[in-house]
Amino acid sequence: MDRPSGLVASRVHASAAIAAVALLVSDHFWRLNHVAVGLAAALLTLVVVHLVVSRAHAGARAEVLVDPLTGLGNRAKLMLDLREEIELSSISTPRILLLLDLDGFKHYNDSFGHPAGDALLERLGQSLSTAVGAHGHAYRIGGDEFCALLRTETARSERLVAAAVAALSEHGRGFDVRSSYGIVTIPEEADEPSEALRIADRRMYAQKRGTASSVDRQTHEVLLRVLREREPELSDHGRVVSELAAAVGRRLALPAEEIDELIRAADLHDVGKMAIPDAILHKPGPLDRDEWGFMHRHTIVGERILSAAPALLPVGRLVRSSHERFDGGGYPDRLEGDSIPLGARIVAACDAFDAMVSPRPYREPVATSEALAELRRCAGTQFDPGVIDALCDELTSAPSASSQAAAPLGS
Structure with a gap:
C-alpha cells in the first residue's frame, strides 16, 4: 500500500x-x-x-532489504540508499561507492566446506560494518561481493576505503582471503545508480586481473620457466592449451577467478612429467604397460608440486583430474561426469585437440577437421559433451586467438 x-x-x-x-x-x-x-x-x-x-x-x-546471512543491507537496500544519496550529494559533499569482491574465497570454501564459508562471510560482513561505522552503510549484494556507501569529505575517503578493504581480509594456515575493489565518486563520476555500479564493477575487475597475488604469479612463472628449460615442447603445448581453455571457459561463462585457475592449470597440466624418465617421455614408439603405469602418475606428481604453494592448491586439483574421462575410465581416481571438476574437463578436451593436431615422433599431425570429428565422436565417453560443443564452436567461429594458434598445426 x-x-x-x-x-x-x-x-x-x-x-x-x-x-x-x-x-x-x-x-x-x-x-x-x-x-x-x-x-x-x-x-x-x-x-x-x-x-x-x-x-x-x-x-x-x-x-x-536485509541479507539473511550477514544482517547487512542487500542489493535492493543498496539501490534504495544509492538513489537517496545521489539526490543528497554534491561536488562539495560527495558520496563514495565502494564495490568489493573477495579473492581466495572459493579456495577457502572448497577447502573448509560451505558452513565454514558462510561463517567467514558473516565475520567479514560484521568487520566491514564496523569499519564503515557512522560514515555510511555496508551491504552484501550477493555471493562473495560486498559494497559500502560512504558519506565523507574527499580528504578522509582514502582512510575509510583502506579500512573497508582491510576489513574484508582474513588469513590463516592454508588460506589467504583478500578483496579487490572499485571506487566511484558521486556525483562527479556518476549520477545514476546503475551507472555508478557499472563503473565500480569495471574498475574492480580491472584491479582483480591486474593485482592477482604477485607471489602466486611468481610461483607460476618459476614453474613455467623450469618446464620450459626441461621440456620446451611441453611448455609450448601448455601455452596453446591454456589459450584454448580460457576461450572455452569464457564461452561457458565461468567466473573470472575460475578462468584464472583454469589458465594456470592448463599452463602447468604437464608439470608432473618433469619426474618422468627421458627414456619413457621421449620414447619414439608406443609405451608398454609398465611405462604407461609410470606415465599415469604424472598428474599426481603435478598436484604434489603445485600444492607446495597454498594459493595453487585449486590449480593442483585441476591438474590431478586433467586425465579423467567423462565415462569414468580415466586416471588417477576414475572420476566420472560432473564429479570431475569442470576446469579439468576443459583442460582434457583442449589437451586432446592440440595433441592430435601437433606432430609426434611416431605419427604425423591430423587435420583440424579430423580432430574436431574425433572430439565429437568421443563426446559423452571420453569428454564432457558441453565442453566439446563450446570447444568446437570456438575453433570453428570467426578467426580468434585460439583458432589462429591451432590452425597452422592441423592444416
Missing part, C-alpha cells in the same frame, strides 16, 4: 475506533440495543486486525 492510501486507511480505522468507543460509552449510559454493541465490537476488532497486519507488513518489508 502506498503512503496516501495507507494514511487514508489509518484515518478511517481511527474514526472507526472512535465510533466504536462512543457506541460502547453510549451503551453504558443509555443502554443501546445489542446490535449497537455488536457493531462496536466488530469495529474494534477491525482496528486491531489492521494494526497487526500493518506491523507484519512493515516487518516483512524490512526483511526483504
Whole structure:
C-alpha cells in the first residue's frame, strides 16, 4: 500500500475506533440495543486486525532489504540508499561507492566446506560494518561481493576505503582471503545508480586481473620457466592449451577467478612429467604397460608440486583430474561426469585437440577437421559433451586467438 492510501486507511480505522468507543460509552449510559454493541465490537476488532497486519507488513518489508546471512543491507537496500544519496550529494559533499569482491574465497570454501564459508562471510560482513561505522552503510549484494556507501569529505575517503578493504581480509594456515575493489565518486563520476555500479564493477575487475597475488604469479612463472628449460615442447603445448581453455571457459561463462585457475592449470597440466624418465617421455614408439603405469602418475606428481604453494592448491586439483574421462575410465581416481571438476574437463578436451593436431615422433599431425570429428565422436565417453560443443564452436567461429594458434598445426 502506498503512503496516501495507507494514511487514508489509518484515518478511517481511527474514526472507526472512535465510533466504536462512543457506541460502547453510549451503551453504558443509555443502554443501546445489542446490535449497537455488536457493531462496536466488530469495529474494534477491525482496528486491531489492521494494526497487526500493518506491523507484519512493515516487518516483512524490512526483511526483504536485509541479507539473511550477514544482517547487512542487500542489493535492493543498496539501490534504495544509492538513489537517496545521489539526490543528497554534491561536488562539495560527495558520496563514495565502494564495490568489493573477495579473492581466495572459493579456495577457502572448497577447502573448509560451505558452513565454514558462510561463517567467514558473516565475520567479514560484521568487520566491514564496523569499519564503515557512522560514515555510511555496508551491504552484501550477493555471493562473495560486498559494497559500502560512504558519506565523507574527499580528504578522509582514502582512510575509510583502506579500512573497508582491510576489513574484508582474513588469513590463516592454508588460506589467504583478500578483496579487490572499485571506487566511484558521486556525483562527479556518476549520477545514476546503475551507472555508478557499472563503473565500480569495471574498475574492480580491472584491479582483480591486474593485482592477482604477485607471489602466486611468481610461483607460476618459476614453474613455467623450469618446464620450459626441461621440456620446451611441453611448455609450448601448455601455452596453446591454456589459450584454448580460457576461450572455452569464457564461452561457458565461468567466473573470472575460475578462468584464472583454469589458465594456470592448463599452463602447468604437464608439470608432473618433469619426474618422468627421458627414456619413457621421449620414447619414439608406443609405451608398454609398465611405462604407461609410470606415465599415469604424472598428474599426481603435478598436484604434489603445485600444492607446495597454498594459493595453487585449486590449480593442483585441476591438474590431478586433467586425465579423467567423462565415462569414468580415466586416471588417477576414475572420476566420472560432473564429479570431475569442470576446469579439468576443459583442460582434457583442449589437451586432446592440440595433441592430435601437433606432430609426434611416431605419427604425423591430423587435420583440424579430423580432430574436431574425433572430439565429437568421443563426446559423452571420453569428454564432457558441453565442453566439446563450446570447444568446437570456438575453433570453428570467426578467426580468434585460439583458432589462429591451432590452425597452422592441423592444416
